[in-house]
Amino acid sequence: MNNNTGFVVTDDGVVVVGSGSSYRVAEMIADAVATVTDAPITHVINIGSQDHRWLGNGWFLEQGAEIVALERTARTQEEFAESHMNRSLRVLGEDAMAGTEPTVAPEPIEADSHSLEVGGVEFDMMYVADAHFPGDILLHLPGEEVVFAGDVVYVERIFGIHSWSDPAGKVKNFQRIEALDPEIVVPGHGAAVDLETARREAGEYLERLVSEVRAGLEDWETLDETVERLADWPDFEHLLHYDQWHRRNVNQTYLILEARM
Numbered sequence: 001m002n003n004n005t006g007f008v009v010t011d012d013g014v015v016v017v018g019s020g021s022s023y024r025v026a027e028m029i030a031d032a033v034a035t036v037t038d039a040p041i042t043h044v045i046n047i048g049s050q051d052h053r054w055l056g057n058g059w060f061l062e063q064g065a066e067i068v069a070l071e072r073t074a075r076t077q078e079e080f081a082e083s084h085m086n087r088s089l090r091v092l093g094e095d096a097m098a099g100t101e102p103t104v105a106p107e108p109i110e111a112d113s114h115s116l117e118v119g120g121v122e123f124d125m126m127y128v129a130d131a132h133f134p135g136d137i138l139l140h141l142p143g144e145e146v147v148f149a150g151d152v153v154y155v156e157r158i159f160g161i162h163s164w165s166d167p168a169g170k171v172k173n174f175q176r177i178e179a180l181d182p183e184i185v186v187p188g189h190g191a192a193v194d195l196e197t198a199r200r201e202a203g204e205y206l207e208r209l210v211s212e213v214r215a216g217l218e219d220w221e222t223l224d225e226t227v228e229r230l231a232d233w234p235d236f237e238h239l240l241h242y243d244q245w246h247r248r249n250v251n252q253t254y255l256i257l258e259a260r261m
Contacts, residue, residue: 010241013042019056020096023099026056051084058103072135129169155190157240
């Protein structure tokens with residue numbers, strides 16, 4: 001378990017944000033909730049489709065919780081389910097994944113936004129654009145001035161751009177977060193932060209990455225030329241995994257944007 005999961009205690013029960021990477025991790029999440037409240041977990045909201053955000057759904061469903069997800073998110077989960085399970089079994093082993101079955105929301109919501117009220121707390125689910133995975137969403141708690149950003153925002157470490165990612169979509173998502181102007185941003189990885197810190201460690205990197213790669217494409221730069229021109233960004237060297245991921249991110253962003261020209 002290497003990502004951020006959250007939970008919100010309401011007057012009518014607990015809402016969990018993200019179900020974890022396996023049955024075992026889902027149970028660990030429930031154990032953590034139990035250290036804070038005796039209230040039952042009534043809802044689990046899926047905001048993303050990477051393995052560690054939803055493979056615990058089945059455990060929570062068996063305990064009686066409602067799994068809430070937009071149809072876009074559930075569709076991506078189904079598309080990646082086999083590869084996610086195979087990778088988890090290979091990396092973590094059968095013992096760690098015991099009992100885990102890829103389970104999507106039984107009744108996904110066929111809309112790009114959905115508001116859920118539980119125990120006096122409003123949860124606004126919103127799809128802005130594809131991000132780390134297709135169908136990723138933001139979760140806004142307007143009464144609490146909190147946004148669960150999922151993998152649109154990393155702090156303390158750099159994110160990776162994969163072949164299925166949409167870097168330009170990530171920029172659109174971050175712009176929506178800025179428009180919401182929350183007091184607290186809960187990133188996919190790293191500590192919960194204020195909006196200024198999220199912009200400094202994630203938003204500025206994304207915007208610069210997309211704009212600089214797009215400029216290279218418009219100037220007919222080759223892939224190698226763009227990677228070399230953008231190879232060193234000292235402002236972001238402090239982020240964990242910068243050396244492993246930054247050049248790869250430039251490479252992937254070039255290929256993704258070029259394919260859409």
